[in-house]
Amino acid sequence: MVFENFNFTDLIETLDSMGFYDVALPFLLVFTIFFAILSKLSLFGEKKNINVVIALVFAFLFVRVSSIVELTNEFLPKVSMVAIVLISLLVLIGIFGVNLELKGMPMGVAFFIALIGVGYSFFSSTSFGNSLPTWMEFSAYDRNLFIGIAAIVVFIWFITGTGEGKKSLGDMFKDFGDGIVSGGKK
Amino acid sequence: MSETLFGGAIVFLQDMGFFDVVLPFLLVFTIFFGILEKTKIFGTEGKDNHPKKNLNAMTAFVVAFFVLAAKEVVAAIQNSLPLVALVLLAILCFLMLIGAFFTSKEEFNFMEFFKDWKAPIAALLLLSVVLIFIYAVGWSGILLGFLFPGGGKNTDYFIIGAFVVAMAGIVFYVVGGKSDNGGDDD
Numbered sequence: 481m482v483f484e485n486f487n488f489t490d491l492i493e494t495l496d497s498m499g500f501y502d503v504a505l506p507f508l509l510v511f512t513i514f515f516a517i518l519s520k521l522s523l524f525g526e527k528k529n530i531n532v533v534i535a536l537v538f539a540f541l542f543v544r545v546s547s548i549v550e551l552t553n554e555f556l557p558k559v560s561m562v563a564i565v566l567i568s569l570l571v572l573i574g575i576f577g578v579n580l581e582l583k584g585m586p587m588g589v590a591f592f593i594a595l596i597g598v599g600y601s602f603f604s605s606t607s608f609g610n611s612l613p614t615w616m617e618f619s620a621y622d623r624n625l626f627i628g629i630a631a632i633v634v635f636i637w638f639i640t641g642t643g644e645g646k647k648s649l650g651d652m653f654k655d656f657g658d659g660i661v662s663g664g665k666k
Numbered sequence: 667m668s669e670t671l672f673g674g675a676i677v678f679l680q681d682m683g684f685f686d687v688v689l690p691f692l693l694v695f696t697i698f699f700g701i702l703e704k705t706k707i708f709g710t711e712g713k714d715n716h717p718k719k720n721l722n723a724m725t726a727f728v729v730a731f732f733v734l735a736a737k738e739v740v741a742a743i744q745n746s747l748p749l750v751a752l753v754l755l756a757i758l759c760f761l762m763l764i765g766a767f768f769t770s771k772e773e774f775n776f777m778e779f780f781k782d783w784k785a786p787i788a789a790l791l792l793l794s795v796v797l798i799f800i801y802a803v804g805w806s807g808i809l810l811g812f813l814f815p816g817g818g819k820n821t822d823y824f825i826i827g828a829f830v831v832a833m834a835g836i837v838f839y840v841v842g843g844k845s846d847n848g849g850d851d852d
Contacts, residue, residue: 499670524700537693545748559759594763
C-alpha cells in the first residue's frame, strides 16, 4: 500500500520544516491580496502585468521580514478561531429560528465584535505589549486617571440627561447599526 | 530562516541583493511606467493613440535607478511595505469577521454599509500610512522626542492631551448642537 505509512501530521511537519508556513504561505497570501485589490482598483488601467509585478514585490518584501511573518502566523489562526466562534454562535442562534438580518442592532454588535476580535488577535500576537516605549507604559496612576475621567464623563452624562428617551445598551447598538446601514442619515 | 528549504531560498536571494536592488528597482520602474502609460504625459503615437512606450520606459528606468542610488529611500521602502501589507491583512480580517454575520445571498459590499464612514476610514488609513512611513524613514524618534520630550516619563503630557481633547469635544458639542425648539438659536 502506497499510503500505508502516510500520516497527515508528518505531512504538516514536513511542510513546516520546508519553510512552507514561514515563506510560501505568507508570500501567496500577500501576493493574492495585493493582486486582487490592484485588479479591483484598476490604478494602472487594465494592465494585469503591472499589477502582478507590484503584488510580487510586496509579497517578496513581506516574507523577508521574519518578525512580521511570525506575527502573521500567530495572528491569522487567532482570527480564524474568532470567526469559528462567531459562526458557531450564529449556528446556535439559528437553532432557535432567529433570522439575523445585518441591520440595526446586529450590525452594530457585528461591527464591535469584529473590531474586538481583530484587535485581540493582533495585539495578543505582537510583542508590542512587551516592549512599549516608556511614554506608553500604563501605570497604576494612569489606570486611576482613566477610571476618574470615565467616571466624570458618566456622571455628567447622567446628570445632563433629560430622562426622556433614555436608551438601553441594546438601543444604542441598534442606533449605531442603523446609522451604519443608513449611512448616518435618519 | 536559512535552515528550511524556502527560507534558504530567501537567504540566497537576500545574499544576491534581490531585496536591496532588484525589488525596489522593479517596484519603482513598474509604478512609474504604469502611471506614465495611463496618464500619457509624453503624448501618443500611431492611429490608435498608443502612449509613447519607449519614452515612458526610459523615464521609468532612469527614475528607478536614481531611487536605487538613494540608500535611505530603498531602506524606507523595505521597512514600510511589509507594514502596509500587515495593515491590509488586519483590515481584511476585520471585513471577514463582519462578513461572518452577513447572511444575504448578495455580494457583501462594505462601503455600501458604511456610506458616511468613508471619510473617517480614509483619514484613519491615511494616518496609519503616514505613521508607517515616518517610522520607516526613521523620523519616529524625532517625532516622539518632539511630542514627549525627556522620554515622556512625565504623565503631564497625557493630562494635557486629555484636556485638549475634552475641550475640543465640549466646543464641538456646544457649537454643533441643535436647539431643542427646532428654530434658530437666537
